[in-house]
Amino acid sequence: MKKVKILLTGGTGFIGSHTAVELIESGYEVEILDNLYNSKIEALDHIAEITGVRPKFYKVDIRDKSVMKQVFAEGEFDAVIHFAGLKAVAESVEKPLEYYEVNIGGTINLLECMQEHSVHKIIFSSSATVYGEPDSPLCVESLPVGRDLANPYGRTKYFIEEILRDVAVSDPKFQVTILRYFNPIGAHASGLLGEDPNDKPNNLMPIVMKVAAGEISELSIYGNDYDTPDGTCIRDYIHVVDLAKGHVAAVEKIGQDEQVQTYNLGTGRGLSVMEIVKAFSKASGKALPHKVVGRRAGDLAALCADPSHAEEKLSWKTKLTIDDAMRDTINYLQKQGAKLK
Numbered sequence: 001m002k003k004v005k006i007l008l009t010g011g012t013g014f015i016g017s018h019t020a021v022e023l024i025e026s027g028y029e030v031e032i033l034d035n036l037y038n039s040k041i042e043a044l045d046h047i048a049e050i051t052g053v054r055p056k057f058y059k060v061d062i063r064d065k066s067v068m069k070q071v072f073a074e075g076e077f078d079a080v081i082h083f084a085g086l087k088a089v090a091e092s093v094e095k096p097l098e099y100y101e102v103n104i105g106g107t108i109n110l111l112e113c114m115q116e117h118s119v120h121k122i123i124f125s126s127s128a129t130v131y132g133e134p135d136s137p138l139c140v141e142s143l144p145v146g147r148d149l150a151n152p153y154g155r156t157k158y159f160i161e162e163i164l165r166d167v168a169v170s171d172p173k174f175q176v177t178i179l180r181y182f183n184p185i186g187a188h189a190s191g192l193l194g195e196d197p198n199d200k201p202n203n204l205m206p207i208v209m210k211v212a213a214g215e216i217s218e219l220s221i222y223g224n225d226y227d228t229p230d231g232t233c234i235r236d237y238i239h240v241v242d243l244a245k246g247h248v249a250a251v252e253k254i255g256q257d258e259q260v261q262t263y264n265l266g267t268g269r270g271l272s273v274m275e276i277v278k279a280f281s282k283a284s285g286k287a288l289p290h291k292v293v294g295r296r297a298g299d300l301a302a303l304c305a306d307p308s309h310a311e312e313k314l315s316w317k318t319k320l321t322i323d324d325a326m327r328d329t330i331n332y333l334q335k336q337g338a339k340l341k
C-alpha cells in the first residue's frame with residue numbers, strides 16, 4: 001500500500017527533525033523542505049541513522065514561489081506540516097518586516113502552492129504566545145487570542161492562524177490543524193538530534209546548555225520577584241519527543257473532525273526557572289552557575305497549557321518527565337563533544 005506522504009517545511013529544525021523521526025517510525029513517508037537558515041543538513045543523516053530512512057530534501061526558501069511550485073508539482077503530498085519560520089522574539093522587534101515576510105509571506109506562498117496542487121491538509125506550528133497576557137495562567141484553547149501580543153513574532157503566529165481560518169472558510173476542502181506549542185525542550189534519546197540553533201540562543205534551555213558546556217559563564221535568571229512560589233517565572237516545558245508524537249496524533253486525526261482544529265500541546269504542569277536549574281544540575285551532577293538579574297521585558301509570571309482537549313480528541317498526552325528531558329539534553333551535549341563544566 002502507498003504510504004501517506006507528508007511534506008515538513010522547516011523539517012531539519014529542532015521540532016521538525018524530531019517529528020520526521022516519529023512520523024517515519026509510524027509508517028509515513030516524509031519529505032523535508034528547508035533553507036537551512038537555522039538548521040544543518042546533517043539533521044538528515046541523523047534522521048537516517050535513527051530510522052534507517054533518509055527523507056528526500058529540498059533546499060528551498062518558502063518565500064521562493066516558483067521553486068515551491070516545482071516542489072509541489074514533483075511531490076504529490078497528502079499533507080503538509082508547516083514548521084518553517086523565524087522564531088527569535090527579540091529579533092522580531094528589531095526586524096518586523098523580515099518576520100512578516102518569512103512567516104506570513106512564506107505561509108501565503110505555501111498555501112497558494114497547496115491550493116494549486118490540491119493538497120488540502122495543513123498542520124501549523126503555532127505558539128502559546130498567541131494567548132498574549134491571559135487572565136488565567138492555565139490556557140484553554142477557547143481563551144481569546146491576539147490580545148496584548150508583545151512582539152511581531154507573536155503577531156505573525158496569530159495572523160497565520162487567522163489566515164488559515166479564512167482559507168478554510170473560502171475552500172471547504174481545506175483541513176487545518178493549529179498546534180499551539182508551549183516550551184519545547186530536550187533531545188532525542190539517541191543523542192543524535194537536539195536543539196542546535198545557528199544563531200545566538202535566546203531561550204532558556206539552549207542558554208543552559210551553553211553555560212553547562214562552558215561557552216557562557218553563567219545563566220542570568222530574569223527576575224526572582226514574580227508572584228510565584230520561588231519568585232522565578234513558570235512555564236510548561238514539554239519534551240520535544242512528546243511534542244513530535246503530538247504531530248503524529250494530529251496527522252492521524254486531521255480531516256476526521258471539524259474543518260479547523262486547535263490544540264494546545266503542553267504537559268499541563270508548570271515549572272519555574274529555578275526548578276529547571278535544579279533539574280539540570282541534578283541530571284549533570286554539577287552545579288549550574290547562575291545569577292539573578294532584572295526582569296526581561298514582556299515576560300509573564302506564569303503560563304501553562306490545559307492539554308485536556310488534545311488528550312480527549314487526539315488521544316495524546318505527554319509521557320516524558322523533566323528528568324527525561326534533562327538526561328536527553330545532557331546526552332545530546334556529550335554526543336556533540338561538549339565537556340560539562
Ligand code: NAD
Pocket residue numbers: 009010011012013014015016033034035036037038039060061062063082083084085086087102106125126127128181182183184203
Ligand atoms: P527551528 O528554527 O529549529 O526550525 C525552523 C526551521 O525553519 C529551521 O530549520 C529553519 O532553517 C527553517 N526556515 C526558516 N526560515 C525559512 C525559510 N524562509 N524557508 C525555509 N525554511 C526556513 O525552530 P523550531 O524550534 O523547530 O520551531 C519550529 C516551529 O515551531 C516554528 O514555526 C516556531 O515558530 C514554532 N514554535 C517554536 C517554539 C519553540 O520554543 N521552539 C514554540 C512555539 C512555536
Ligand code: UFG
Pocket residue numbers: 087089127128129130181182183202203204205207219220221222223233234235273296299303
Ligand atoms: N529565562 C531566563 N534566562 C534566560 C532565558 C530565559 O531566566 O537566559 C527565563 C525567561 O524569563 C522565562 C523562561 O526562562 O521565564 C522561559 O524563557 P524562554 O525564552 O525559553 O521561553 P518563553 O516562555 O519566553 O517563550 C517561548 C518561545 C516563544 C513561545 C513561547 C510560548 O520562545 O516562541 O515560549 O510560551 F511563543
